[in-house]
Amino acid sequence: xxPKQVAEYMLxxxxxxxxMNIKLIEVEENYCLIEMPVKKEMINGLKTVHGGITFAFADxxxxxxxxxxxxxAVALNCVVNFTKAGKEGDVFRAESILVNETRKTAVYDIKIxxxxxxxxAKFVGTVxxxxxxxxxx
Numbered sequence: 857x858x859p860k861q862v863a864e865y866m867l868x869x870x871x872x873x874x875x876m877n878i879k880l881i882e883v884e885e886n887y888c889l890i891e892m893p894v895k896k897e898m899i900n901g902l903k904t905v906h907g908g909i910t911f912a913f914a915d916x917x918x919x920x921x922x923x924x925x926x927x928x929a930v931a932l933n934c935v936v937n938f939t940k941a942g943k944e945g946d947v948f949r950a951e952s953i954l955v956n957e958t959r960k961t962a963v964y965d966i967k968i969x970x971x972x973x974x975x976x977a978k979f980v981g982t983v984x985x986x987x988x989x990x991x992x993x
Contacts, residue, residue, distance in 0.1 A: 859885045859924035862990055866923060873916045876909070880920065886954035886962075888921040894946040905942030905976075914950055914966045914979035921952035921964055922983040928990045929983035932961065936979045940970070947971040950979075960985050 857865065860883040867873055867880060876898075882889040892913050900906040914936060922929040942948060949969050956963040966979040986993075 857926060857991075859883050859887075862924045862926050863888060863920045866920060866990060870916070870919075872912065876913060876916070878913070878916055881949070883920065883924055885925050886921055886957075886964075887952065888917055888924065889949060889951045890917050890920060892948045892950075894942055894944055894948060896944055899944050902941075903943065905946070905948075907936075907938060910938065910942065910948070910968060910977050911936050911979070913948055914952075914968055914977065915981070917950035917952040917966050918964055918979070918981040918983065921954065922962055922981075923990050926989055926991070928986040928988045928993055929962065930986060931981055932984040933982040934979065935981075936977055938977050939975045940977075942970060942976055946976075948976060952981075 863883045879891045898909040952964050952966045964981045968977040
């Protein structure tokens with residue numbers, strides 16, 4: 857399967873990413889660009905996007921980029937810095953880029969921006985390679 861086919865396969869099984877209305881914009885090996893509209897159910901008590909939603913969106917980008925070679929990987933450590941509050945009606949984009957890889961781990965930088973290309977959050981995710989194929993799980 858191509859990286860895009862693997863990402864589409866994963867998204868087809870990922871009910872949470874589907875609930876977030878995530879769309880795959882661009883997929884290459886160890887890379888992805890995804891998009892998500894911010895809906896009412898994603899807003900917190902301060903009328904901004906709940907931090908857990910932003911984190912989950914970045915985590916989905918990490919999953920689609922780190923698994924699209926067909927080899928399964930899971931999050932080992934993730935760090936997020938929130939730089940701008942999102943609001944209902946925004947459209948978030950997450951770009952995930954591989955920055956370092958070893959035999960058993962890989963590190964990805966993920967940048968989340970809004971429709972005005974303003975930085976919403978910066979996320980760094982480390983994954984552990986399971987030694988299995990995505991389709992075997």
